[in-house]
Amino acid sequence: MTLSSTPLWPAPTAAGPVDATVRLPGSKSVTNRALILAALGTAPSLIRRPLDARDTRLMAAALRVLGAEVAEEADGWRVTPATFASGGTVDCGLAGTVMRFVPPVAVLADGDVHLDGDEHARVRPMEVIISALKTLGADIDDADGQPGFLPLTVRGSGALPGGKVTIDASASSQFVSGLLLAGARYERGLTVLHDGKPIPSTPHIQMTVGMLRERGVEVDDTEPDTWRVLPGPIAGLDTVAEPDLSNAAPFLAAAMVTGGVVRVSGWPSATAQPGDQLRDLLNRMGARCELADGVLTVTGSAIHGIDADLHDVGELTPVIAAIAALADSPSHLRGIAHLRGHETDRLAGLAAEINGLGGDVTETDDGLTIHPRPLHGGVFASYDDHRMAQAGAVLGLAVPGVQVENIATTAKTLPEFPSMWAELLELERAA
Template identity: 65%
Template sequence: MTGSLDSLWPAPTATDPVDAVVTIPGSKSATNRALVLAALAAEPGFVRRPLRSRDSLLMADGLRALGIGIEDTLNSSSGVSGGGDAWRVLPDQLNGPALVDVGNAGTVMRFLPPVAALADGTVQFDGDPRSYERPIGAVIDALRSLGARIEDEGRGTLPLTVHGTGGLVGGTVTVDASSSSQFVSALLLSGPRFQQGVEVRHVGGPVPSLPHIRMTVEMLRAAGAQVDAPEDGGEPDVWRVAPGALLGRDIVVEPDLSNAAPFLAAALVTGGTVVVRDWPERTSQPGDQLRDLFTRMGGSCELTHEGLRFTGSGRIHGLEADLHEVGELTPVIAAVAALADSPSHLSGIAHLRVHETDRLAALAAEINALGGDVTETADGLRINPRPLHGGVFHTYEDHRLATAAAVIGLAVKGVQVENVATTAKTLPDFPGLWSALLDSTTTVKG
């Protein structure tokens, strides 16, 4: 448990059904993948409408530390207001010595060591205290087997040092990615720059969050890489990337659909309507499954010319669901389930114990502290709805815990969220966006 009680944020309670149009900032997952691919490309490229949050800024700064030029640009035709609406990425010679601060960003701590192995010089990685506890050993071991020299004093965790030699042989590597799909994506993203490319063979339990690997594969192909993946009829749990130059591209980042979860939940909880602008008709983002999951919990939705229109029915039903592929949606779904009219069982999410915090333990502890009845299972949560009361909801430096607390606060008076500022990890100015959501005269813009 972290943070000061002096930083408590009173979660607003809804007095009427919400009726709002919401613009969600860009996808963190797509932004950080796009930055890595642009940095490894053979020519400059643009990343437009990127997410500008702590995690994406850490990624940009990490690449800058490796010698990549990243400039802010502004394109008035894009319709996006604010500072700069794009990053222009100028690939340069990767070099060191460098210090990369990963914060507590899984994509940064896992995607950048393979890039650093391609650098000419020494690169040190460090981060927040929680980053020392998050698994990265599979990436370290894989890179070593592919020819990289890495020092971690045998911990298999941060901090660590990568001694880049300007290139990496690559080849075939075996990885246990049962605790994070990012282990696979990390190797695939840099694979085109390895001399022999890379073949990643997963061994172990099911890989969580497979849509994120599909996103990696799609973005690699769009950048000109040749990729073989299981969904193309290839071997199960085997991905291959051929060596070759990557194209500098003009990439427009989709809205972060996972960050739409609390806003859609607000429609479900209050029996109102929320339109999320620019919801793509086709996407590899896991958040797209919110349409099905929240419909099963009592809402209805349709894709319109403006985006996704989601409407709550005034009733919330419990949910029996395997969230293995969409684990990041669990905190908000659990919050909604705590307000439902029947029990819920969320399974397939044991890997959430090694995310920003142990999300299963944290959700059980904090919802129960408000009068709930949540029990942990081996791979998930059982939630029996009970009348909830106000109180402090601790966030454990976890952005998705904070947004889950805000959802509960819509229906429960007196919920105080500790360290709501942690939402800046992926959703800048969440408190402002959330307050605007409850003002039906306001269009909510991220």
């Protein structure tokens, strides 16, 4: 790939075992769903401890285009429901939640809503959402670029009939969640049927359903691959965004890679976040994981390879792959073919970048096979993908001379990542 013009970031190499406590900001998945539901609500909502990052600010800006007010207060973000009185232009950046969640809401606007995003956003699939909304009665024009992708224009008429639609959501659970979030505001409600290969990241759909029910929306998900949302009001809510457990991955990996201890505070005892599966995955790779009184403690020792189906936790793949490249035995990561359509082709990217450091990673039809080999320094391209950048940082802990391209891309979900990483390694104290 062609590297961006941003400076290379020398990934710090650990001088010894880390011993640190990390507090993470709110979950992007929870924050952006809460923003959507607050904009669709019948009364103002307060989102406490939201994630303040590029993806969530893009969502807030998109909802302001639709007439919502998102005000930053000392205790969180207060959202006044959208008026939908007119249209406008929405910048999706590279945020899948903005791309896939906003069009089902934009159909309620009284005017045209134009959506576009970063260059790579224009190759992320949108056809499922576009076709579904057309079936439900929406007028959408995607002829300005390649059909089925951004840019597109939703020609809102102030309402949508709704009803039943069958989709193939095997590329992303966001297609289901995006429709469900707005379904209660459609005249006949919404029934979504999935027809295709298994949906990836299904815990995110469970999160969506749970958040709808918290706001008084009736959702029936008793039949497999079928979701029914009854028409009705969406209540305003004072809610707290859980910590983003997926963003814990590189910090917990640091405990494993350095043979140290990392504690993450505020870990929920029960959650729909896929990141909670880190506890099982890291344990299987040789770590000791203990959750007590809201603190997850991970203690590292020898790193073992793993044979794991990551279909429901694909966002963890880059960091798991980095750990696996430093293990004492091979790993097989399966069920993640859908990662080829994420912020970048993560399977190709991981193979190219780890192999560029001397590794032995092979792409399979639905994943990666990783044979650990001694690694050396070099440039680790991020492809403007926050999870790729985090993987490069993890490798740098054990491999001197790793330089991560565009570490600033971590601002997508964790703006403080470089400073938190330095604090983890006590670099500022040492300086």
